[in-house]
Amino acid sequence: MSSVFGNVHLGYVVIETEKFGDWRRFGREAIGLHVDELRSDAMRFRLDDNECRFLLKRGPVEDVTALGWHVDDHNTFDEIMRRVTGHGVPVAEVAAEEAALRGVERLVRFPGPNGLVQELYTRARTGCGPLQMANHGGFVTGDSGLGHVAITTKKPHQVHGYYDTVFDARLSDYIDETIGGVKFKIRFLRVNERHHSVAIAAVNRLPINPVRTRIQHLNIQVNDLDDMTTSYQRIKELGFDMALGVGQHTNDRELSYYAITPSGFEWEVGWNPLIVDEATWEPTTHQGISIWGHTPEGQTIIDKLAQFKTGIRSLFQAEDSVAALAGSGIADG
Template identity: 30%
Template sequence: MAAVTKLAYMGFNVVNFEDWHTILFDILGLEQRADSPQGRTQIRYDEYHHRFTFIDSDQDSVAFVGWEVDSIDQFNEMYAHLADQGIGVELASDAEKQDRMVLELMKFKGPDNVPYEICFSPFHDNQPYTPSCPRFGGFNTGDLGLGHILYCHEDPKEAVEFYRNALGMKISDYIHWDEAKATFMHCNPRHHSIAVCNPCFGTGAGELNHFMLQADDIDDVGRAYDRVEQLNVPLILTLGKHTNDKMTSFYMITPAGFAIEYGYGGEEIHDYDNWDIELYNAPKIWGHNLVE
């Protein structure tokens, strides 16, 4: 079955990029490309040319979310597969491929009109990733992709079937707590590349709740948590550990209203045939206290 293999990149419309500087550079230590095109700021945190694009705009919103496949044959199969399912997929222009810095690109709308893309062969930079602060370490990406995202959808069951049937996702597990019912899905060994939830906790249908970046070193997460306190960066959840993927992380509120989860130690699924899909009744083992 045709399937995506990893989360590749994200683009955001932003009213004022300067409002993002503290989180992106002082907390996470990401690298801003000096050669970003006018009206756009491209951000790196591994060997890819860039993983994030911040686009000057009159609103704060998600501009696009890019998935990746590993071969041109997979790319062509995904295009035919989406078209066969009646999904309005279209090939991107050369200008759009240049903007994303990929060899091939297609675009389509997911549930609740989430702007998705699928690419093949993102460009790798010939210069190493250079953190904005020398003491920062690296991120766990590679075959695991960018990290993960959580979207809320009006009809979560229908959305889960879209991600399974259209993108080839596999269910990892579920968490039901308070008003939230979340399904976690993977497309590579990372425990989940996407989670789907009902609208809750202030996140509406078709809105991004958060995206996650995973550090290579738990000490990077601890030092970042110290800097959050020193720089008065607003949190939505304090440092804690999840029940399902065992990630130790905290959640920062961005200027756009959604959160960034920064963590370490997420569980991986290497043998799905022997993986137990479980239902958890709480998202945390410890910590992750809601900040009022």
């Protein structure tokens, strides 16, 4: 079995929402992305040559529903398909109309952890016309992929096992952090040169998930520091809520902030994270997510109570980790 590591890149994110007006303002005016209005029930954000990096579809979920993964060639595509179907997990061909909405070719989908559908494609179409963005320096994509997503889960070993089985994900490091009196362990997985494309957060020794949405946050990376700071200012001026102010992470050294999207999950804009050197990198554990900054902004006692209630409800809710693809679960850390 050949490894697919390095040939897989986070390509796009699908979001279901009824708040098109708020999302339009958030994406175009606050974050600084290019917006394409497709039809009354679909809108796209661009940030580079790809026709679609974020697809917003009208619906009541207010959440991320799917992750699109770009693979470099048909051999990699076929190898991943062998792994998924070989474990008895169903793969569905995606209709041409849905592939067109995402601006991609040879698209299939299969189940993923935490209700996140995984979509796989081989080629992205180039967008028509010049980008019209408030971000002037552009974004880092290419071999690093779009950015990353962070998932909270009650089954971190199984989620780690899933991405190892499907994409040969490698462990970059861990962070131990206490948030609101609750101890978390966060695992950071890479599938290419980017320090991580998936982060997996879990409450230590408690089977609860305090986050309502399928992802806790997503990340995009700017080329220029000025674009990060000006987008931070725009978010504040436009009245969108901020989760964490500007700070620097302990593990990948990225400078970033976290805003709260109209659908409730967080959106991180970052600058200058390190790139992993595969020849020398060794996983380690960091204490705390930040060297400095990332101070909580605007959280009220009502917000904390809502998180507590979500955590309690999660005790009685099943969580699908797609066990067939999780192996025995990776007993890491």
